[in-house]
Amino acid sequence: MAGRTNTPGQSVSRRLLTVLDCFDVAHPALTLTEVAGRSGLPLSTARRLIAELREWGGLERLDDGRYRIGIRLWTIGSLAPQQRGLREAALPHMHDLFQATQENLQLAVLEGTRALCIEKLSSTRAVPTRTEVGGRLPLHATGVGKALLAFSGRGLLREVVDAGLPRMTPHTITQPGRLAAALAEVRRAGVGYSYEEMTLGAVSVAAPVLGVDGRIRAALGIVAHSRAAVDRLAPAVRTAALGIARWVE
């Protein structure tokens, strides 16, 4: 952004987007002071931009004075092709897989160097996960992440390694060489595993959804209690991912 803030128009519209950036899965509701603090904007600017967004419908005011993202932004965001085409192609297959397994399912796409969860199905019987729709997961520590990473270019692996491989549990792969070997195995097997590498007690297996051009579109993953469960479910996950791939553009 350096050098651009001299252009008043860009600066003002960028500030509006900065207000939106304050909100995420961990911070779905914020006070004016929190928006100003998180965005680095002066309080008066934050107040004015919040008012602008409220008038438009992008923010809503709660009874306790905090602000939340409004339905207007949801409506516009639902037009994103990752959401619309992919999710519509995926949901019937996800329902079938869910009915057959009753385990947690996740559909994730790449967003920079992370996996973004765009759909999930879960039952009260399934293992609890921290994944939420709209939430991000590390690529090196999750089944969907490894499936996405293994079928992307080498450049992405370099970026992920350069950014560091944070240890999420004692089982997380934190050595670049071991991660590269694990990804080669994902390509060979057609599925990626996470053996308690993200959350203790949770094991996942995921399969890539590839477009007709061979490029990675998404990964479909299942999270279960044990290695035995995901070994048993891997063929079902792979079958569902192939079923989705037949319907994506």
Added chain:
Amino acid sequence: MAGRTNTPGQSVSRRLLTVLDCFDVAHPALTLTEVAGRSGLPLSTARRLIAELREWGGLERLDDGRYRIGIRLWTIGSLAPQQRGLREAALPHMHDLFQATQENLQLAVLEGTRALCIEKLSSTRAVPTRTEVGGRLPLHATGVGKALLAFSGRGLLREVVDAGLPRMTPHTITQPGRLAAALAEVRRAGVGYSYEEMTLGAVSVAAPVLGVDGRIRAALGIVAHSRAAVDRLAPAVRTAALGIARWVE
């Protein structure tokens, strides 16, 4: 907006939102010229704001030069409480109802004087509908719309009537008095019907999802081929809607 365009900051940030407003279910991909035309902005302004939104991730450029809503806006929009809380509460019940009926299901909320579809489940066996997630439906001609309208304040009915009751099919209720009577019947029965009033060949029944404060949160509807089918399914829809209501805030 009159009188506000003299404030440069508001004007610029409002223009950015105007660019976003160009996109909807019927127009998911637009050229620069189309954005300028639909927004009324000069071409140079539209170009600059599109660049700003692309850099942020709110718009993406397709290979053919058109622009689409980007995943960044979807991620932020997914934080909207209507989407997050309501949808998460509703999906398990919708899955159950779908499994039992294999018909089209819709979850809709009020957005101004229209019903906004925030979730749908459909099977290839079900009657084709024009409803899409993120799409709007008229309140007077649909099952979900009547359920939402019947359990809202009288002011909304006045607004809807004042805006006119467009005839969607020969069966659409276009007389205010008949609509008011139909809504009284919806309140009595606890479900709203549409007998080919929106689409010829499609009949729907919907039940309201009321919050603990008694206020309307959403409507759950099912679309089927015949009046006999929806009569048979009405108790199931009502049961599912009551199930959802137990989980919404």
